[in-house]
Amino acid sequence: MSAVNIYFRDDGIARVAINRPDKRNALNDEVRATLIAELPPLLRDEAVHALVLTGEGGNFCSGGDIGSMEGLDSKAARARMKDNHMIVRLIAESEKPVVTAIEGFAVGAGAGLAMLGDTAIIAEGGTIGFPFFRVGLIPDYGILHTLPRRSGGAKARQLLLYAQMVKGPDAVRWGLADELVPDGKAEETAIERALTLARMPPFAFAIAKQQLGLAPVKLDEALEMEALGQAGCFGADEFLEGSAAFHEKRRPVFRK
Numbered sequence: 309m310s311a312v313n314i315y316f317r318d319d320g321i322a323r324v325a326i327n328r329p330d331k332r333n334a335l336n337d338e339v340r341a342t343l344i345a346e347l348p349p350l351l352r353d354e355a356v357h358a359l360v361l362t363g364e365g366g367n368f369c370s371g372g373d374i375g376s377m378e379g380l381d382s383k384a385a386r387a388r389m390k391d392n393h394m395i396v397r398l399i400a401e402s403e404k405p406v407v408t409a410i411e412g413f414a415v416g417a418g419a420g421l422a423m424l425g426d427t428a429i430i431a432e433g434g435t436i437g438f439p440f441f442r443v444g445l446i447p448d449y450g451i452l453h454t455l456p457r458r459s460g461g462a463k464a465r466q467l468l469l470y471a472q473m474v475k476g477p478d479a480v481r482w483g484l485a486d487e488l489v490p491d492g493k494a495e496e497t498a499i500e501r502a503l504t505l506a507r508m509p510p511f512a513f514a515i516a517k518q519q520l521g522l523a524p525v526k527l528d529e530a531l532e533m534e535a536l537g538q539a540g541c542f543g544a545d546e547f548l549e550g551s552a553a554f555h556e557k558r559r560p561v562f563r564k
Contacts, residue, residue, distance in 0.1 A: 311338040313364060314346055320357035320563075321502050322350055323495075329365025334373040335417055340391045347398045357506035357563065359402070360498045361425065362409040363418075368434070371416025374443065389448070392417070396450045399424045400521060403514035405505035409498035410434045410485060415473065420449025423458055423484060426517065427501050430476045430485035431494045437473035458483040509546035509562040512537075 315323040324347075326333040333339075350356055363369050380388065399406055399421070408414075408425030415437035422428055422436060430436065438455075440447050447455070447468055456464040459482045467474065467482075479485040489497045505513070515537040522533070541547055546562050553560035 310342065311336070312342040312346065314350065316356070317499075319503060320355065320506055321499055322353075322356045322359050323499075324350070324359055324361050326363045326369050329363075329367070331373060332367040332370035332413055333363035333365070333418070334370045336373040336376045340388075340395060343395050343398070344391060347395070351398065351402050351404060356404065357510075358405040358407065358502040360407050360409055360495065360502050361399070361421065362495050362498065363411070367412030368408070368410045368414035369418030369421055370413045371418045371439075372448075392449060396420070396424065400450065400454075401518075403510070403517065405502055405508075405513070407498040407502045407505070409494040410436070410476075411491065411494045413437070415439060417449040419484075420447070420451045420454065423454045424450065425486075426505065427487065427498075428485040429487050429489060429494045429498045429501065430479050431489055431491045432476045433491045434476045434479070434485075434494065435473050436479045436484045437471075438468050439471045439473065440468070441471045455484070507562065509541075509544075509550065509560075511544050511546050512541050515540065 309327065311327055313323070313325045313327045317323065326335070326339055328334060328336070328339065350359070405426050406424065408422045408428045410422050410428060410430040411434055413435050414422040415435065416439060419436045419438060438447060438451065451468070455467065459467065463482055466472070474482065474484060476485070476488050480488045487497065487501070519530070519533050519537060523530070525533070549562060550560045
């Protein structure tokens with residue numbers, strides 16, 4: 309049984325699901341190694357237009373497997389963190405859309421993965437939680453970077469310092485996730501959103517996503533990045549198709 313299930317849909321959406329349901333999809337060495345091995349070719353595959361990241365068996369991911377952390381010396385711990393950061397970068401820096409589908413628990417490192425999505429869909433009964441201090445650790449999987457961007461600095465401080473567990477409605481209200489759906493509907497909705505994002509012009513989408521990832525920057529820096537990116541877009545086939553569709557009053561088709 310693979311620690312991560314990967315399924316290629318005919319519509320260009322790749323489903324990536326952590327597959328340790330008996331452990332609420334806790335991350336262990338096998339899950340990390342599989343993601344590190346499988347994500348790069350998946351993200352390079354031109355037949356894949358977007359990714360949906362989820363978990364099997366009713367939970368997204370319950371964080372790091374505590375048992376696999378015990379007894380690590382500083383060298384092994386640092387190697388583990390480098391693997392974690394490789395996964396974060398692969399998802400966060402993906403030029404393709406990534407939508408996360410959250411049912412059940414997305415806590416600890418699982419919360420970090422969930423919030424990396426360009427769009428995060430959470431079920432009403434889902435939970436995004438930050439229990440790091442309860443086990444004597446600091447937030448990881450990029451949470452100290454992503455959470456303040458999603459919820460604002462003041463709210464992020466309270467969520468992290470009090471090790472809060474946040475149910476679906478509040479997760480959307482506070483910006484941890486983007487859309488609330490009935491239980492059992494997170495993946496279905498995530499696929500719909502992934503299909504919508506996959507119809508966007510891929511070159512322009514990738515540039516905008518990259519620049520959003522660099523924010524906040526000074527206005528002059530933002531304008532310079534905008535100028536460079538837009539200059540590239542003006543010369544790309546996507547703009548030719550978009551402008552033609554505008555004049556012909558039809559929906560643009562950016563992927564042939």
